[in-house]
Amino acid sequence: MEDFKIQSVLLTGSDRGIGLGLVQQFLELLHPPQFLFATCRHPEGPEGQVLKEMAARCSKNARLVVLQLDVTDPHSITAAAKEVEEHLAGCGLNLLINNAGIAQETTLDSETAQSMAAVYATNTIGPMQVCQAFLPLLKRAAMKSNCPGMSCGKAAIVNMSSSYGSITALDEWQRHQDVSYRCSKAALNMLTRCQSLGYGTTGVLCVSLHPGGVKTHLGAEKGVLTVDSGTKKILDVLSSLSAKDNGTFVDWRGQRVPW
Numbered sequence: 001m002e003d004f005k006i007q008s009v010l011l012t013g014s015d016r017g018i019g020l021g022l023v024q025q026f027l028e029l030l031h032p033p034q035f036l037f038a039t040c041r042h043p044e045g046p047e048g049q050v051l052k053e054m055a056a057r058c059s060k061n062a063r064l065v066v067l068q069l070d071v072t073d074p075h076s077i078t079a080a081a082k083e084v085e086e087h088l089a090g091c092g093l094n095l096l097i098n099n100a101g102i103a104q105e106t107t108l109d110s111e112t113a114q115s116m117a118a119v120y121a122t123n124t125i126g127p128m129q130v131c132q133a134f135l136p137l138l139k140r141a142a143m144k145s146n147c148p149g150m151s152c153g154k155a156a157i158v159n160m161s162s163s164y165g166s167i168t169a170l171d172e173w174q175r176h177q178d179v180s181y182r183c184s185k186a187a188l189n190m191l192t193r194c195q196s197l198g199y200g201t202t203g204v205l206c207v208s209l210h211p212g213g214v215k216t217h218l219g220a221e222k223g224v225l226t227v228d229s230g231t232k233k234i235l236d237v238l239s240s241l242s243a244k245d246n247g248t249f250v251d252w253r254g255q256r257v258p259w
């Protein structure tokens with residue numbers, strides 16, 4: 001973990017919950033990223049303000065750049081990609097974490113087309129379009145790196161998934177059916193597999209990550225980990241990912257989750 005060096009990271013949904021916790025953890029690294037792009041829907045809102053205050057407190061060797069990015073709005077995605085490219089000035093983006101997500105407490109009976117579509121738009125289509133927009137920068141990072149193999153420090157996409165999306169495990173089905181959420185994360189997992197085949201050949205590592213049950217707005221009473229301890233563990237896992245993990249589904253302990 002002490003050796004974990006990463007030049008640039010971009011996070012979606014970074015103004016609260018796991019996203020905000022990850023921003024904090026990256027800034028506390030022995031070698032913090034030179035560029036940490038913390039994106040959120042409402043940078044001018046109260047939660048965006050917290051990020052901006054963190055940015056103002058950053059040391060000279062780490063830059064926290066707060067950008068607007070709504071994963072359901074293609075214009076906002078392309079605008080953010082353009083800004084990131086300008087900041088990076090010819091360098092690539094090393095790590096993209098598709099963290100933004102929503103959940104609806106639904107059952108098979110109560111699920112609707114509208115909620116299904118809304119959850120899918122944020123949790124599945126959003127990450128797909130964000131990856132498409134940032135792929136040139138990720139490829140550039142892979143191409144310019146001298147590091148052998150694959151790693152988050154070189155070029156990687158991490159899709160924040162959930163054990164609820166595991167078709168085999170069907171985690172907590174008796175307590176929470178959450179059909180749209182489960183389907184959106186199962187589809188996200190398939191997206192990760194497809195990306196690992198399509199982008200893996202260019203050196204971009206692609207992984208689905210289950211962060212564990214974390215006490216956030218989304219995790220609510222299901223969470224057992226605090227944001228601080230959960231995100232520390234996520235960073236441990238990110239620092240250890242390599243080519244053997246390309247196209248896999250891992251959890252906060254680094255263990256494989258069954259598809």
Ligand code: NDP
Nearest residue numbers: 013017018041070071099100101162213214216217218219
């Ligand atoms: P939170 O509800 O605390 O945070 C969700 C974040 O996603 C917020 O920053 C929110 O922004 C953002 N977001 C929602 N919709 C959009 C959008 N359209 N564009 C950009 N950002 C958006 O949830 P968590 O931190 O718990 O969840 C983070 C990820 O981890 C999710 O993908 C979730 O599925 C996954 N996960 C979480 C678990 C847990 O126990 N907490 C368990 C398993 C998976 P805003 O403030 O604007 O609403």
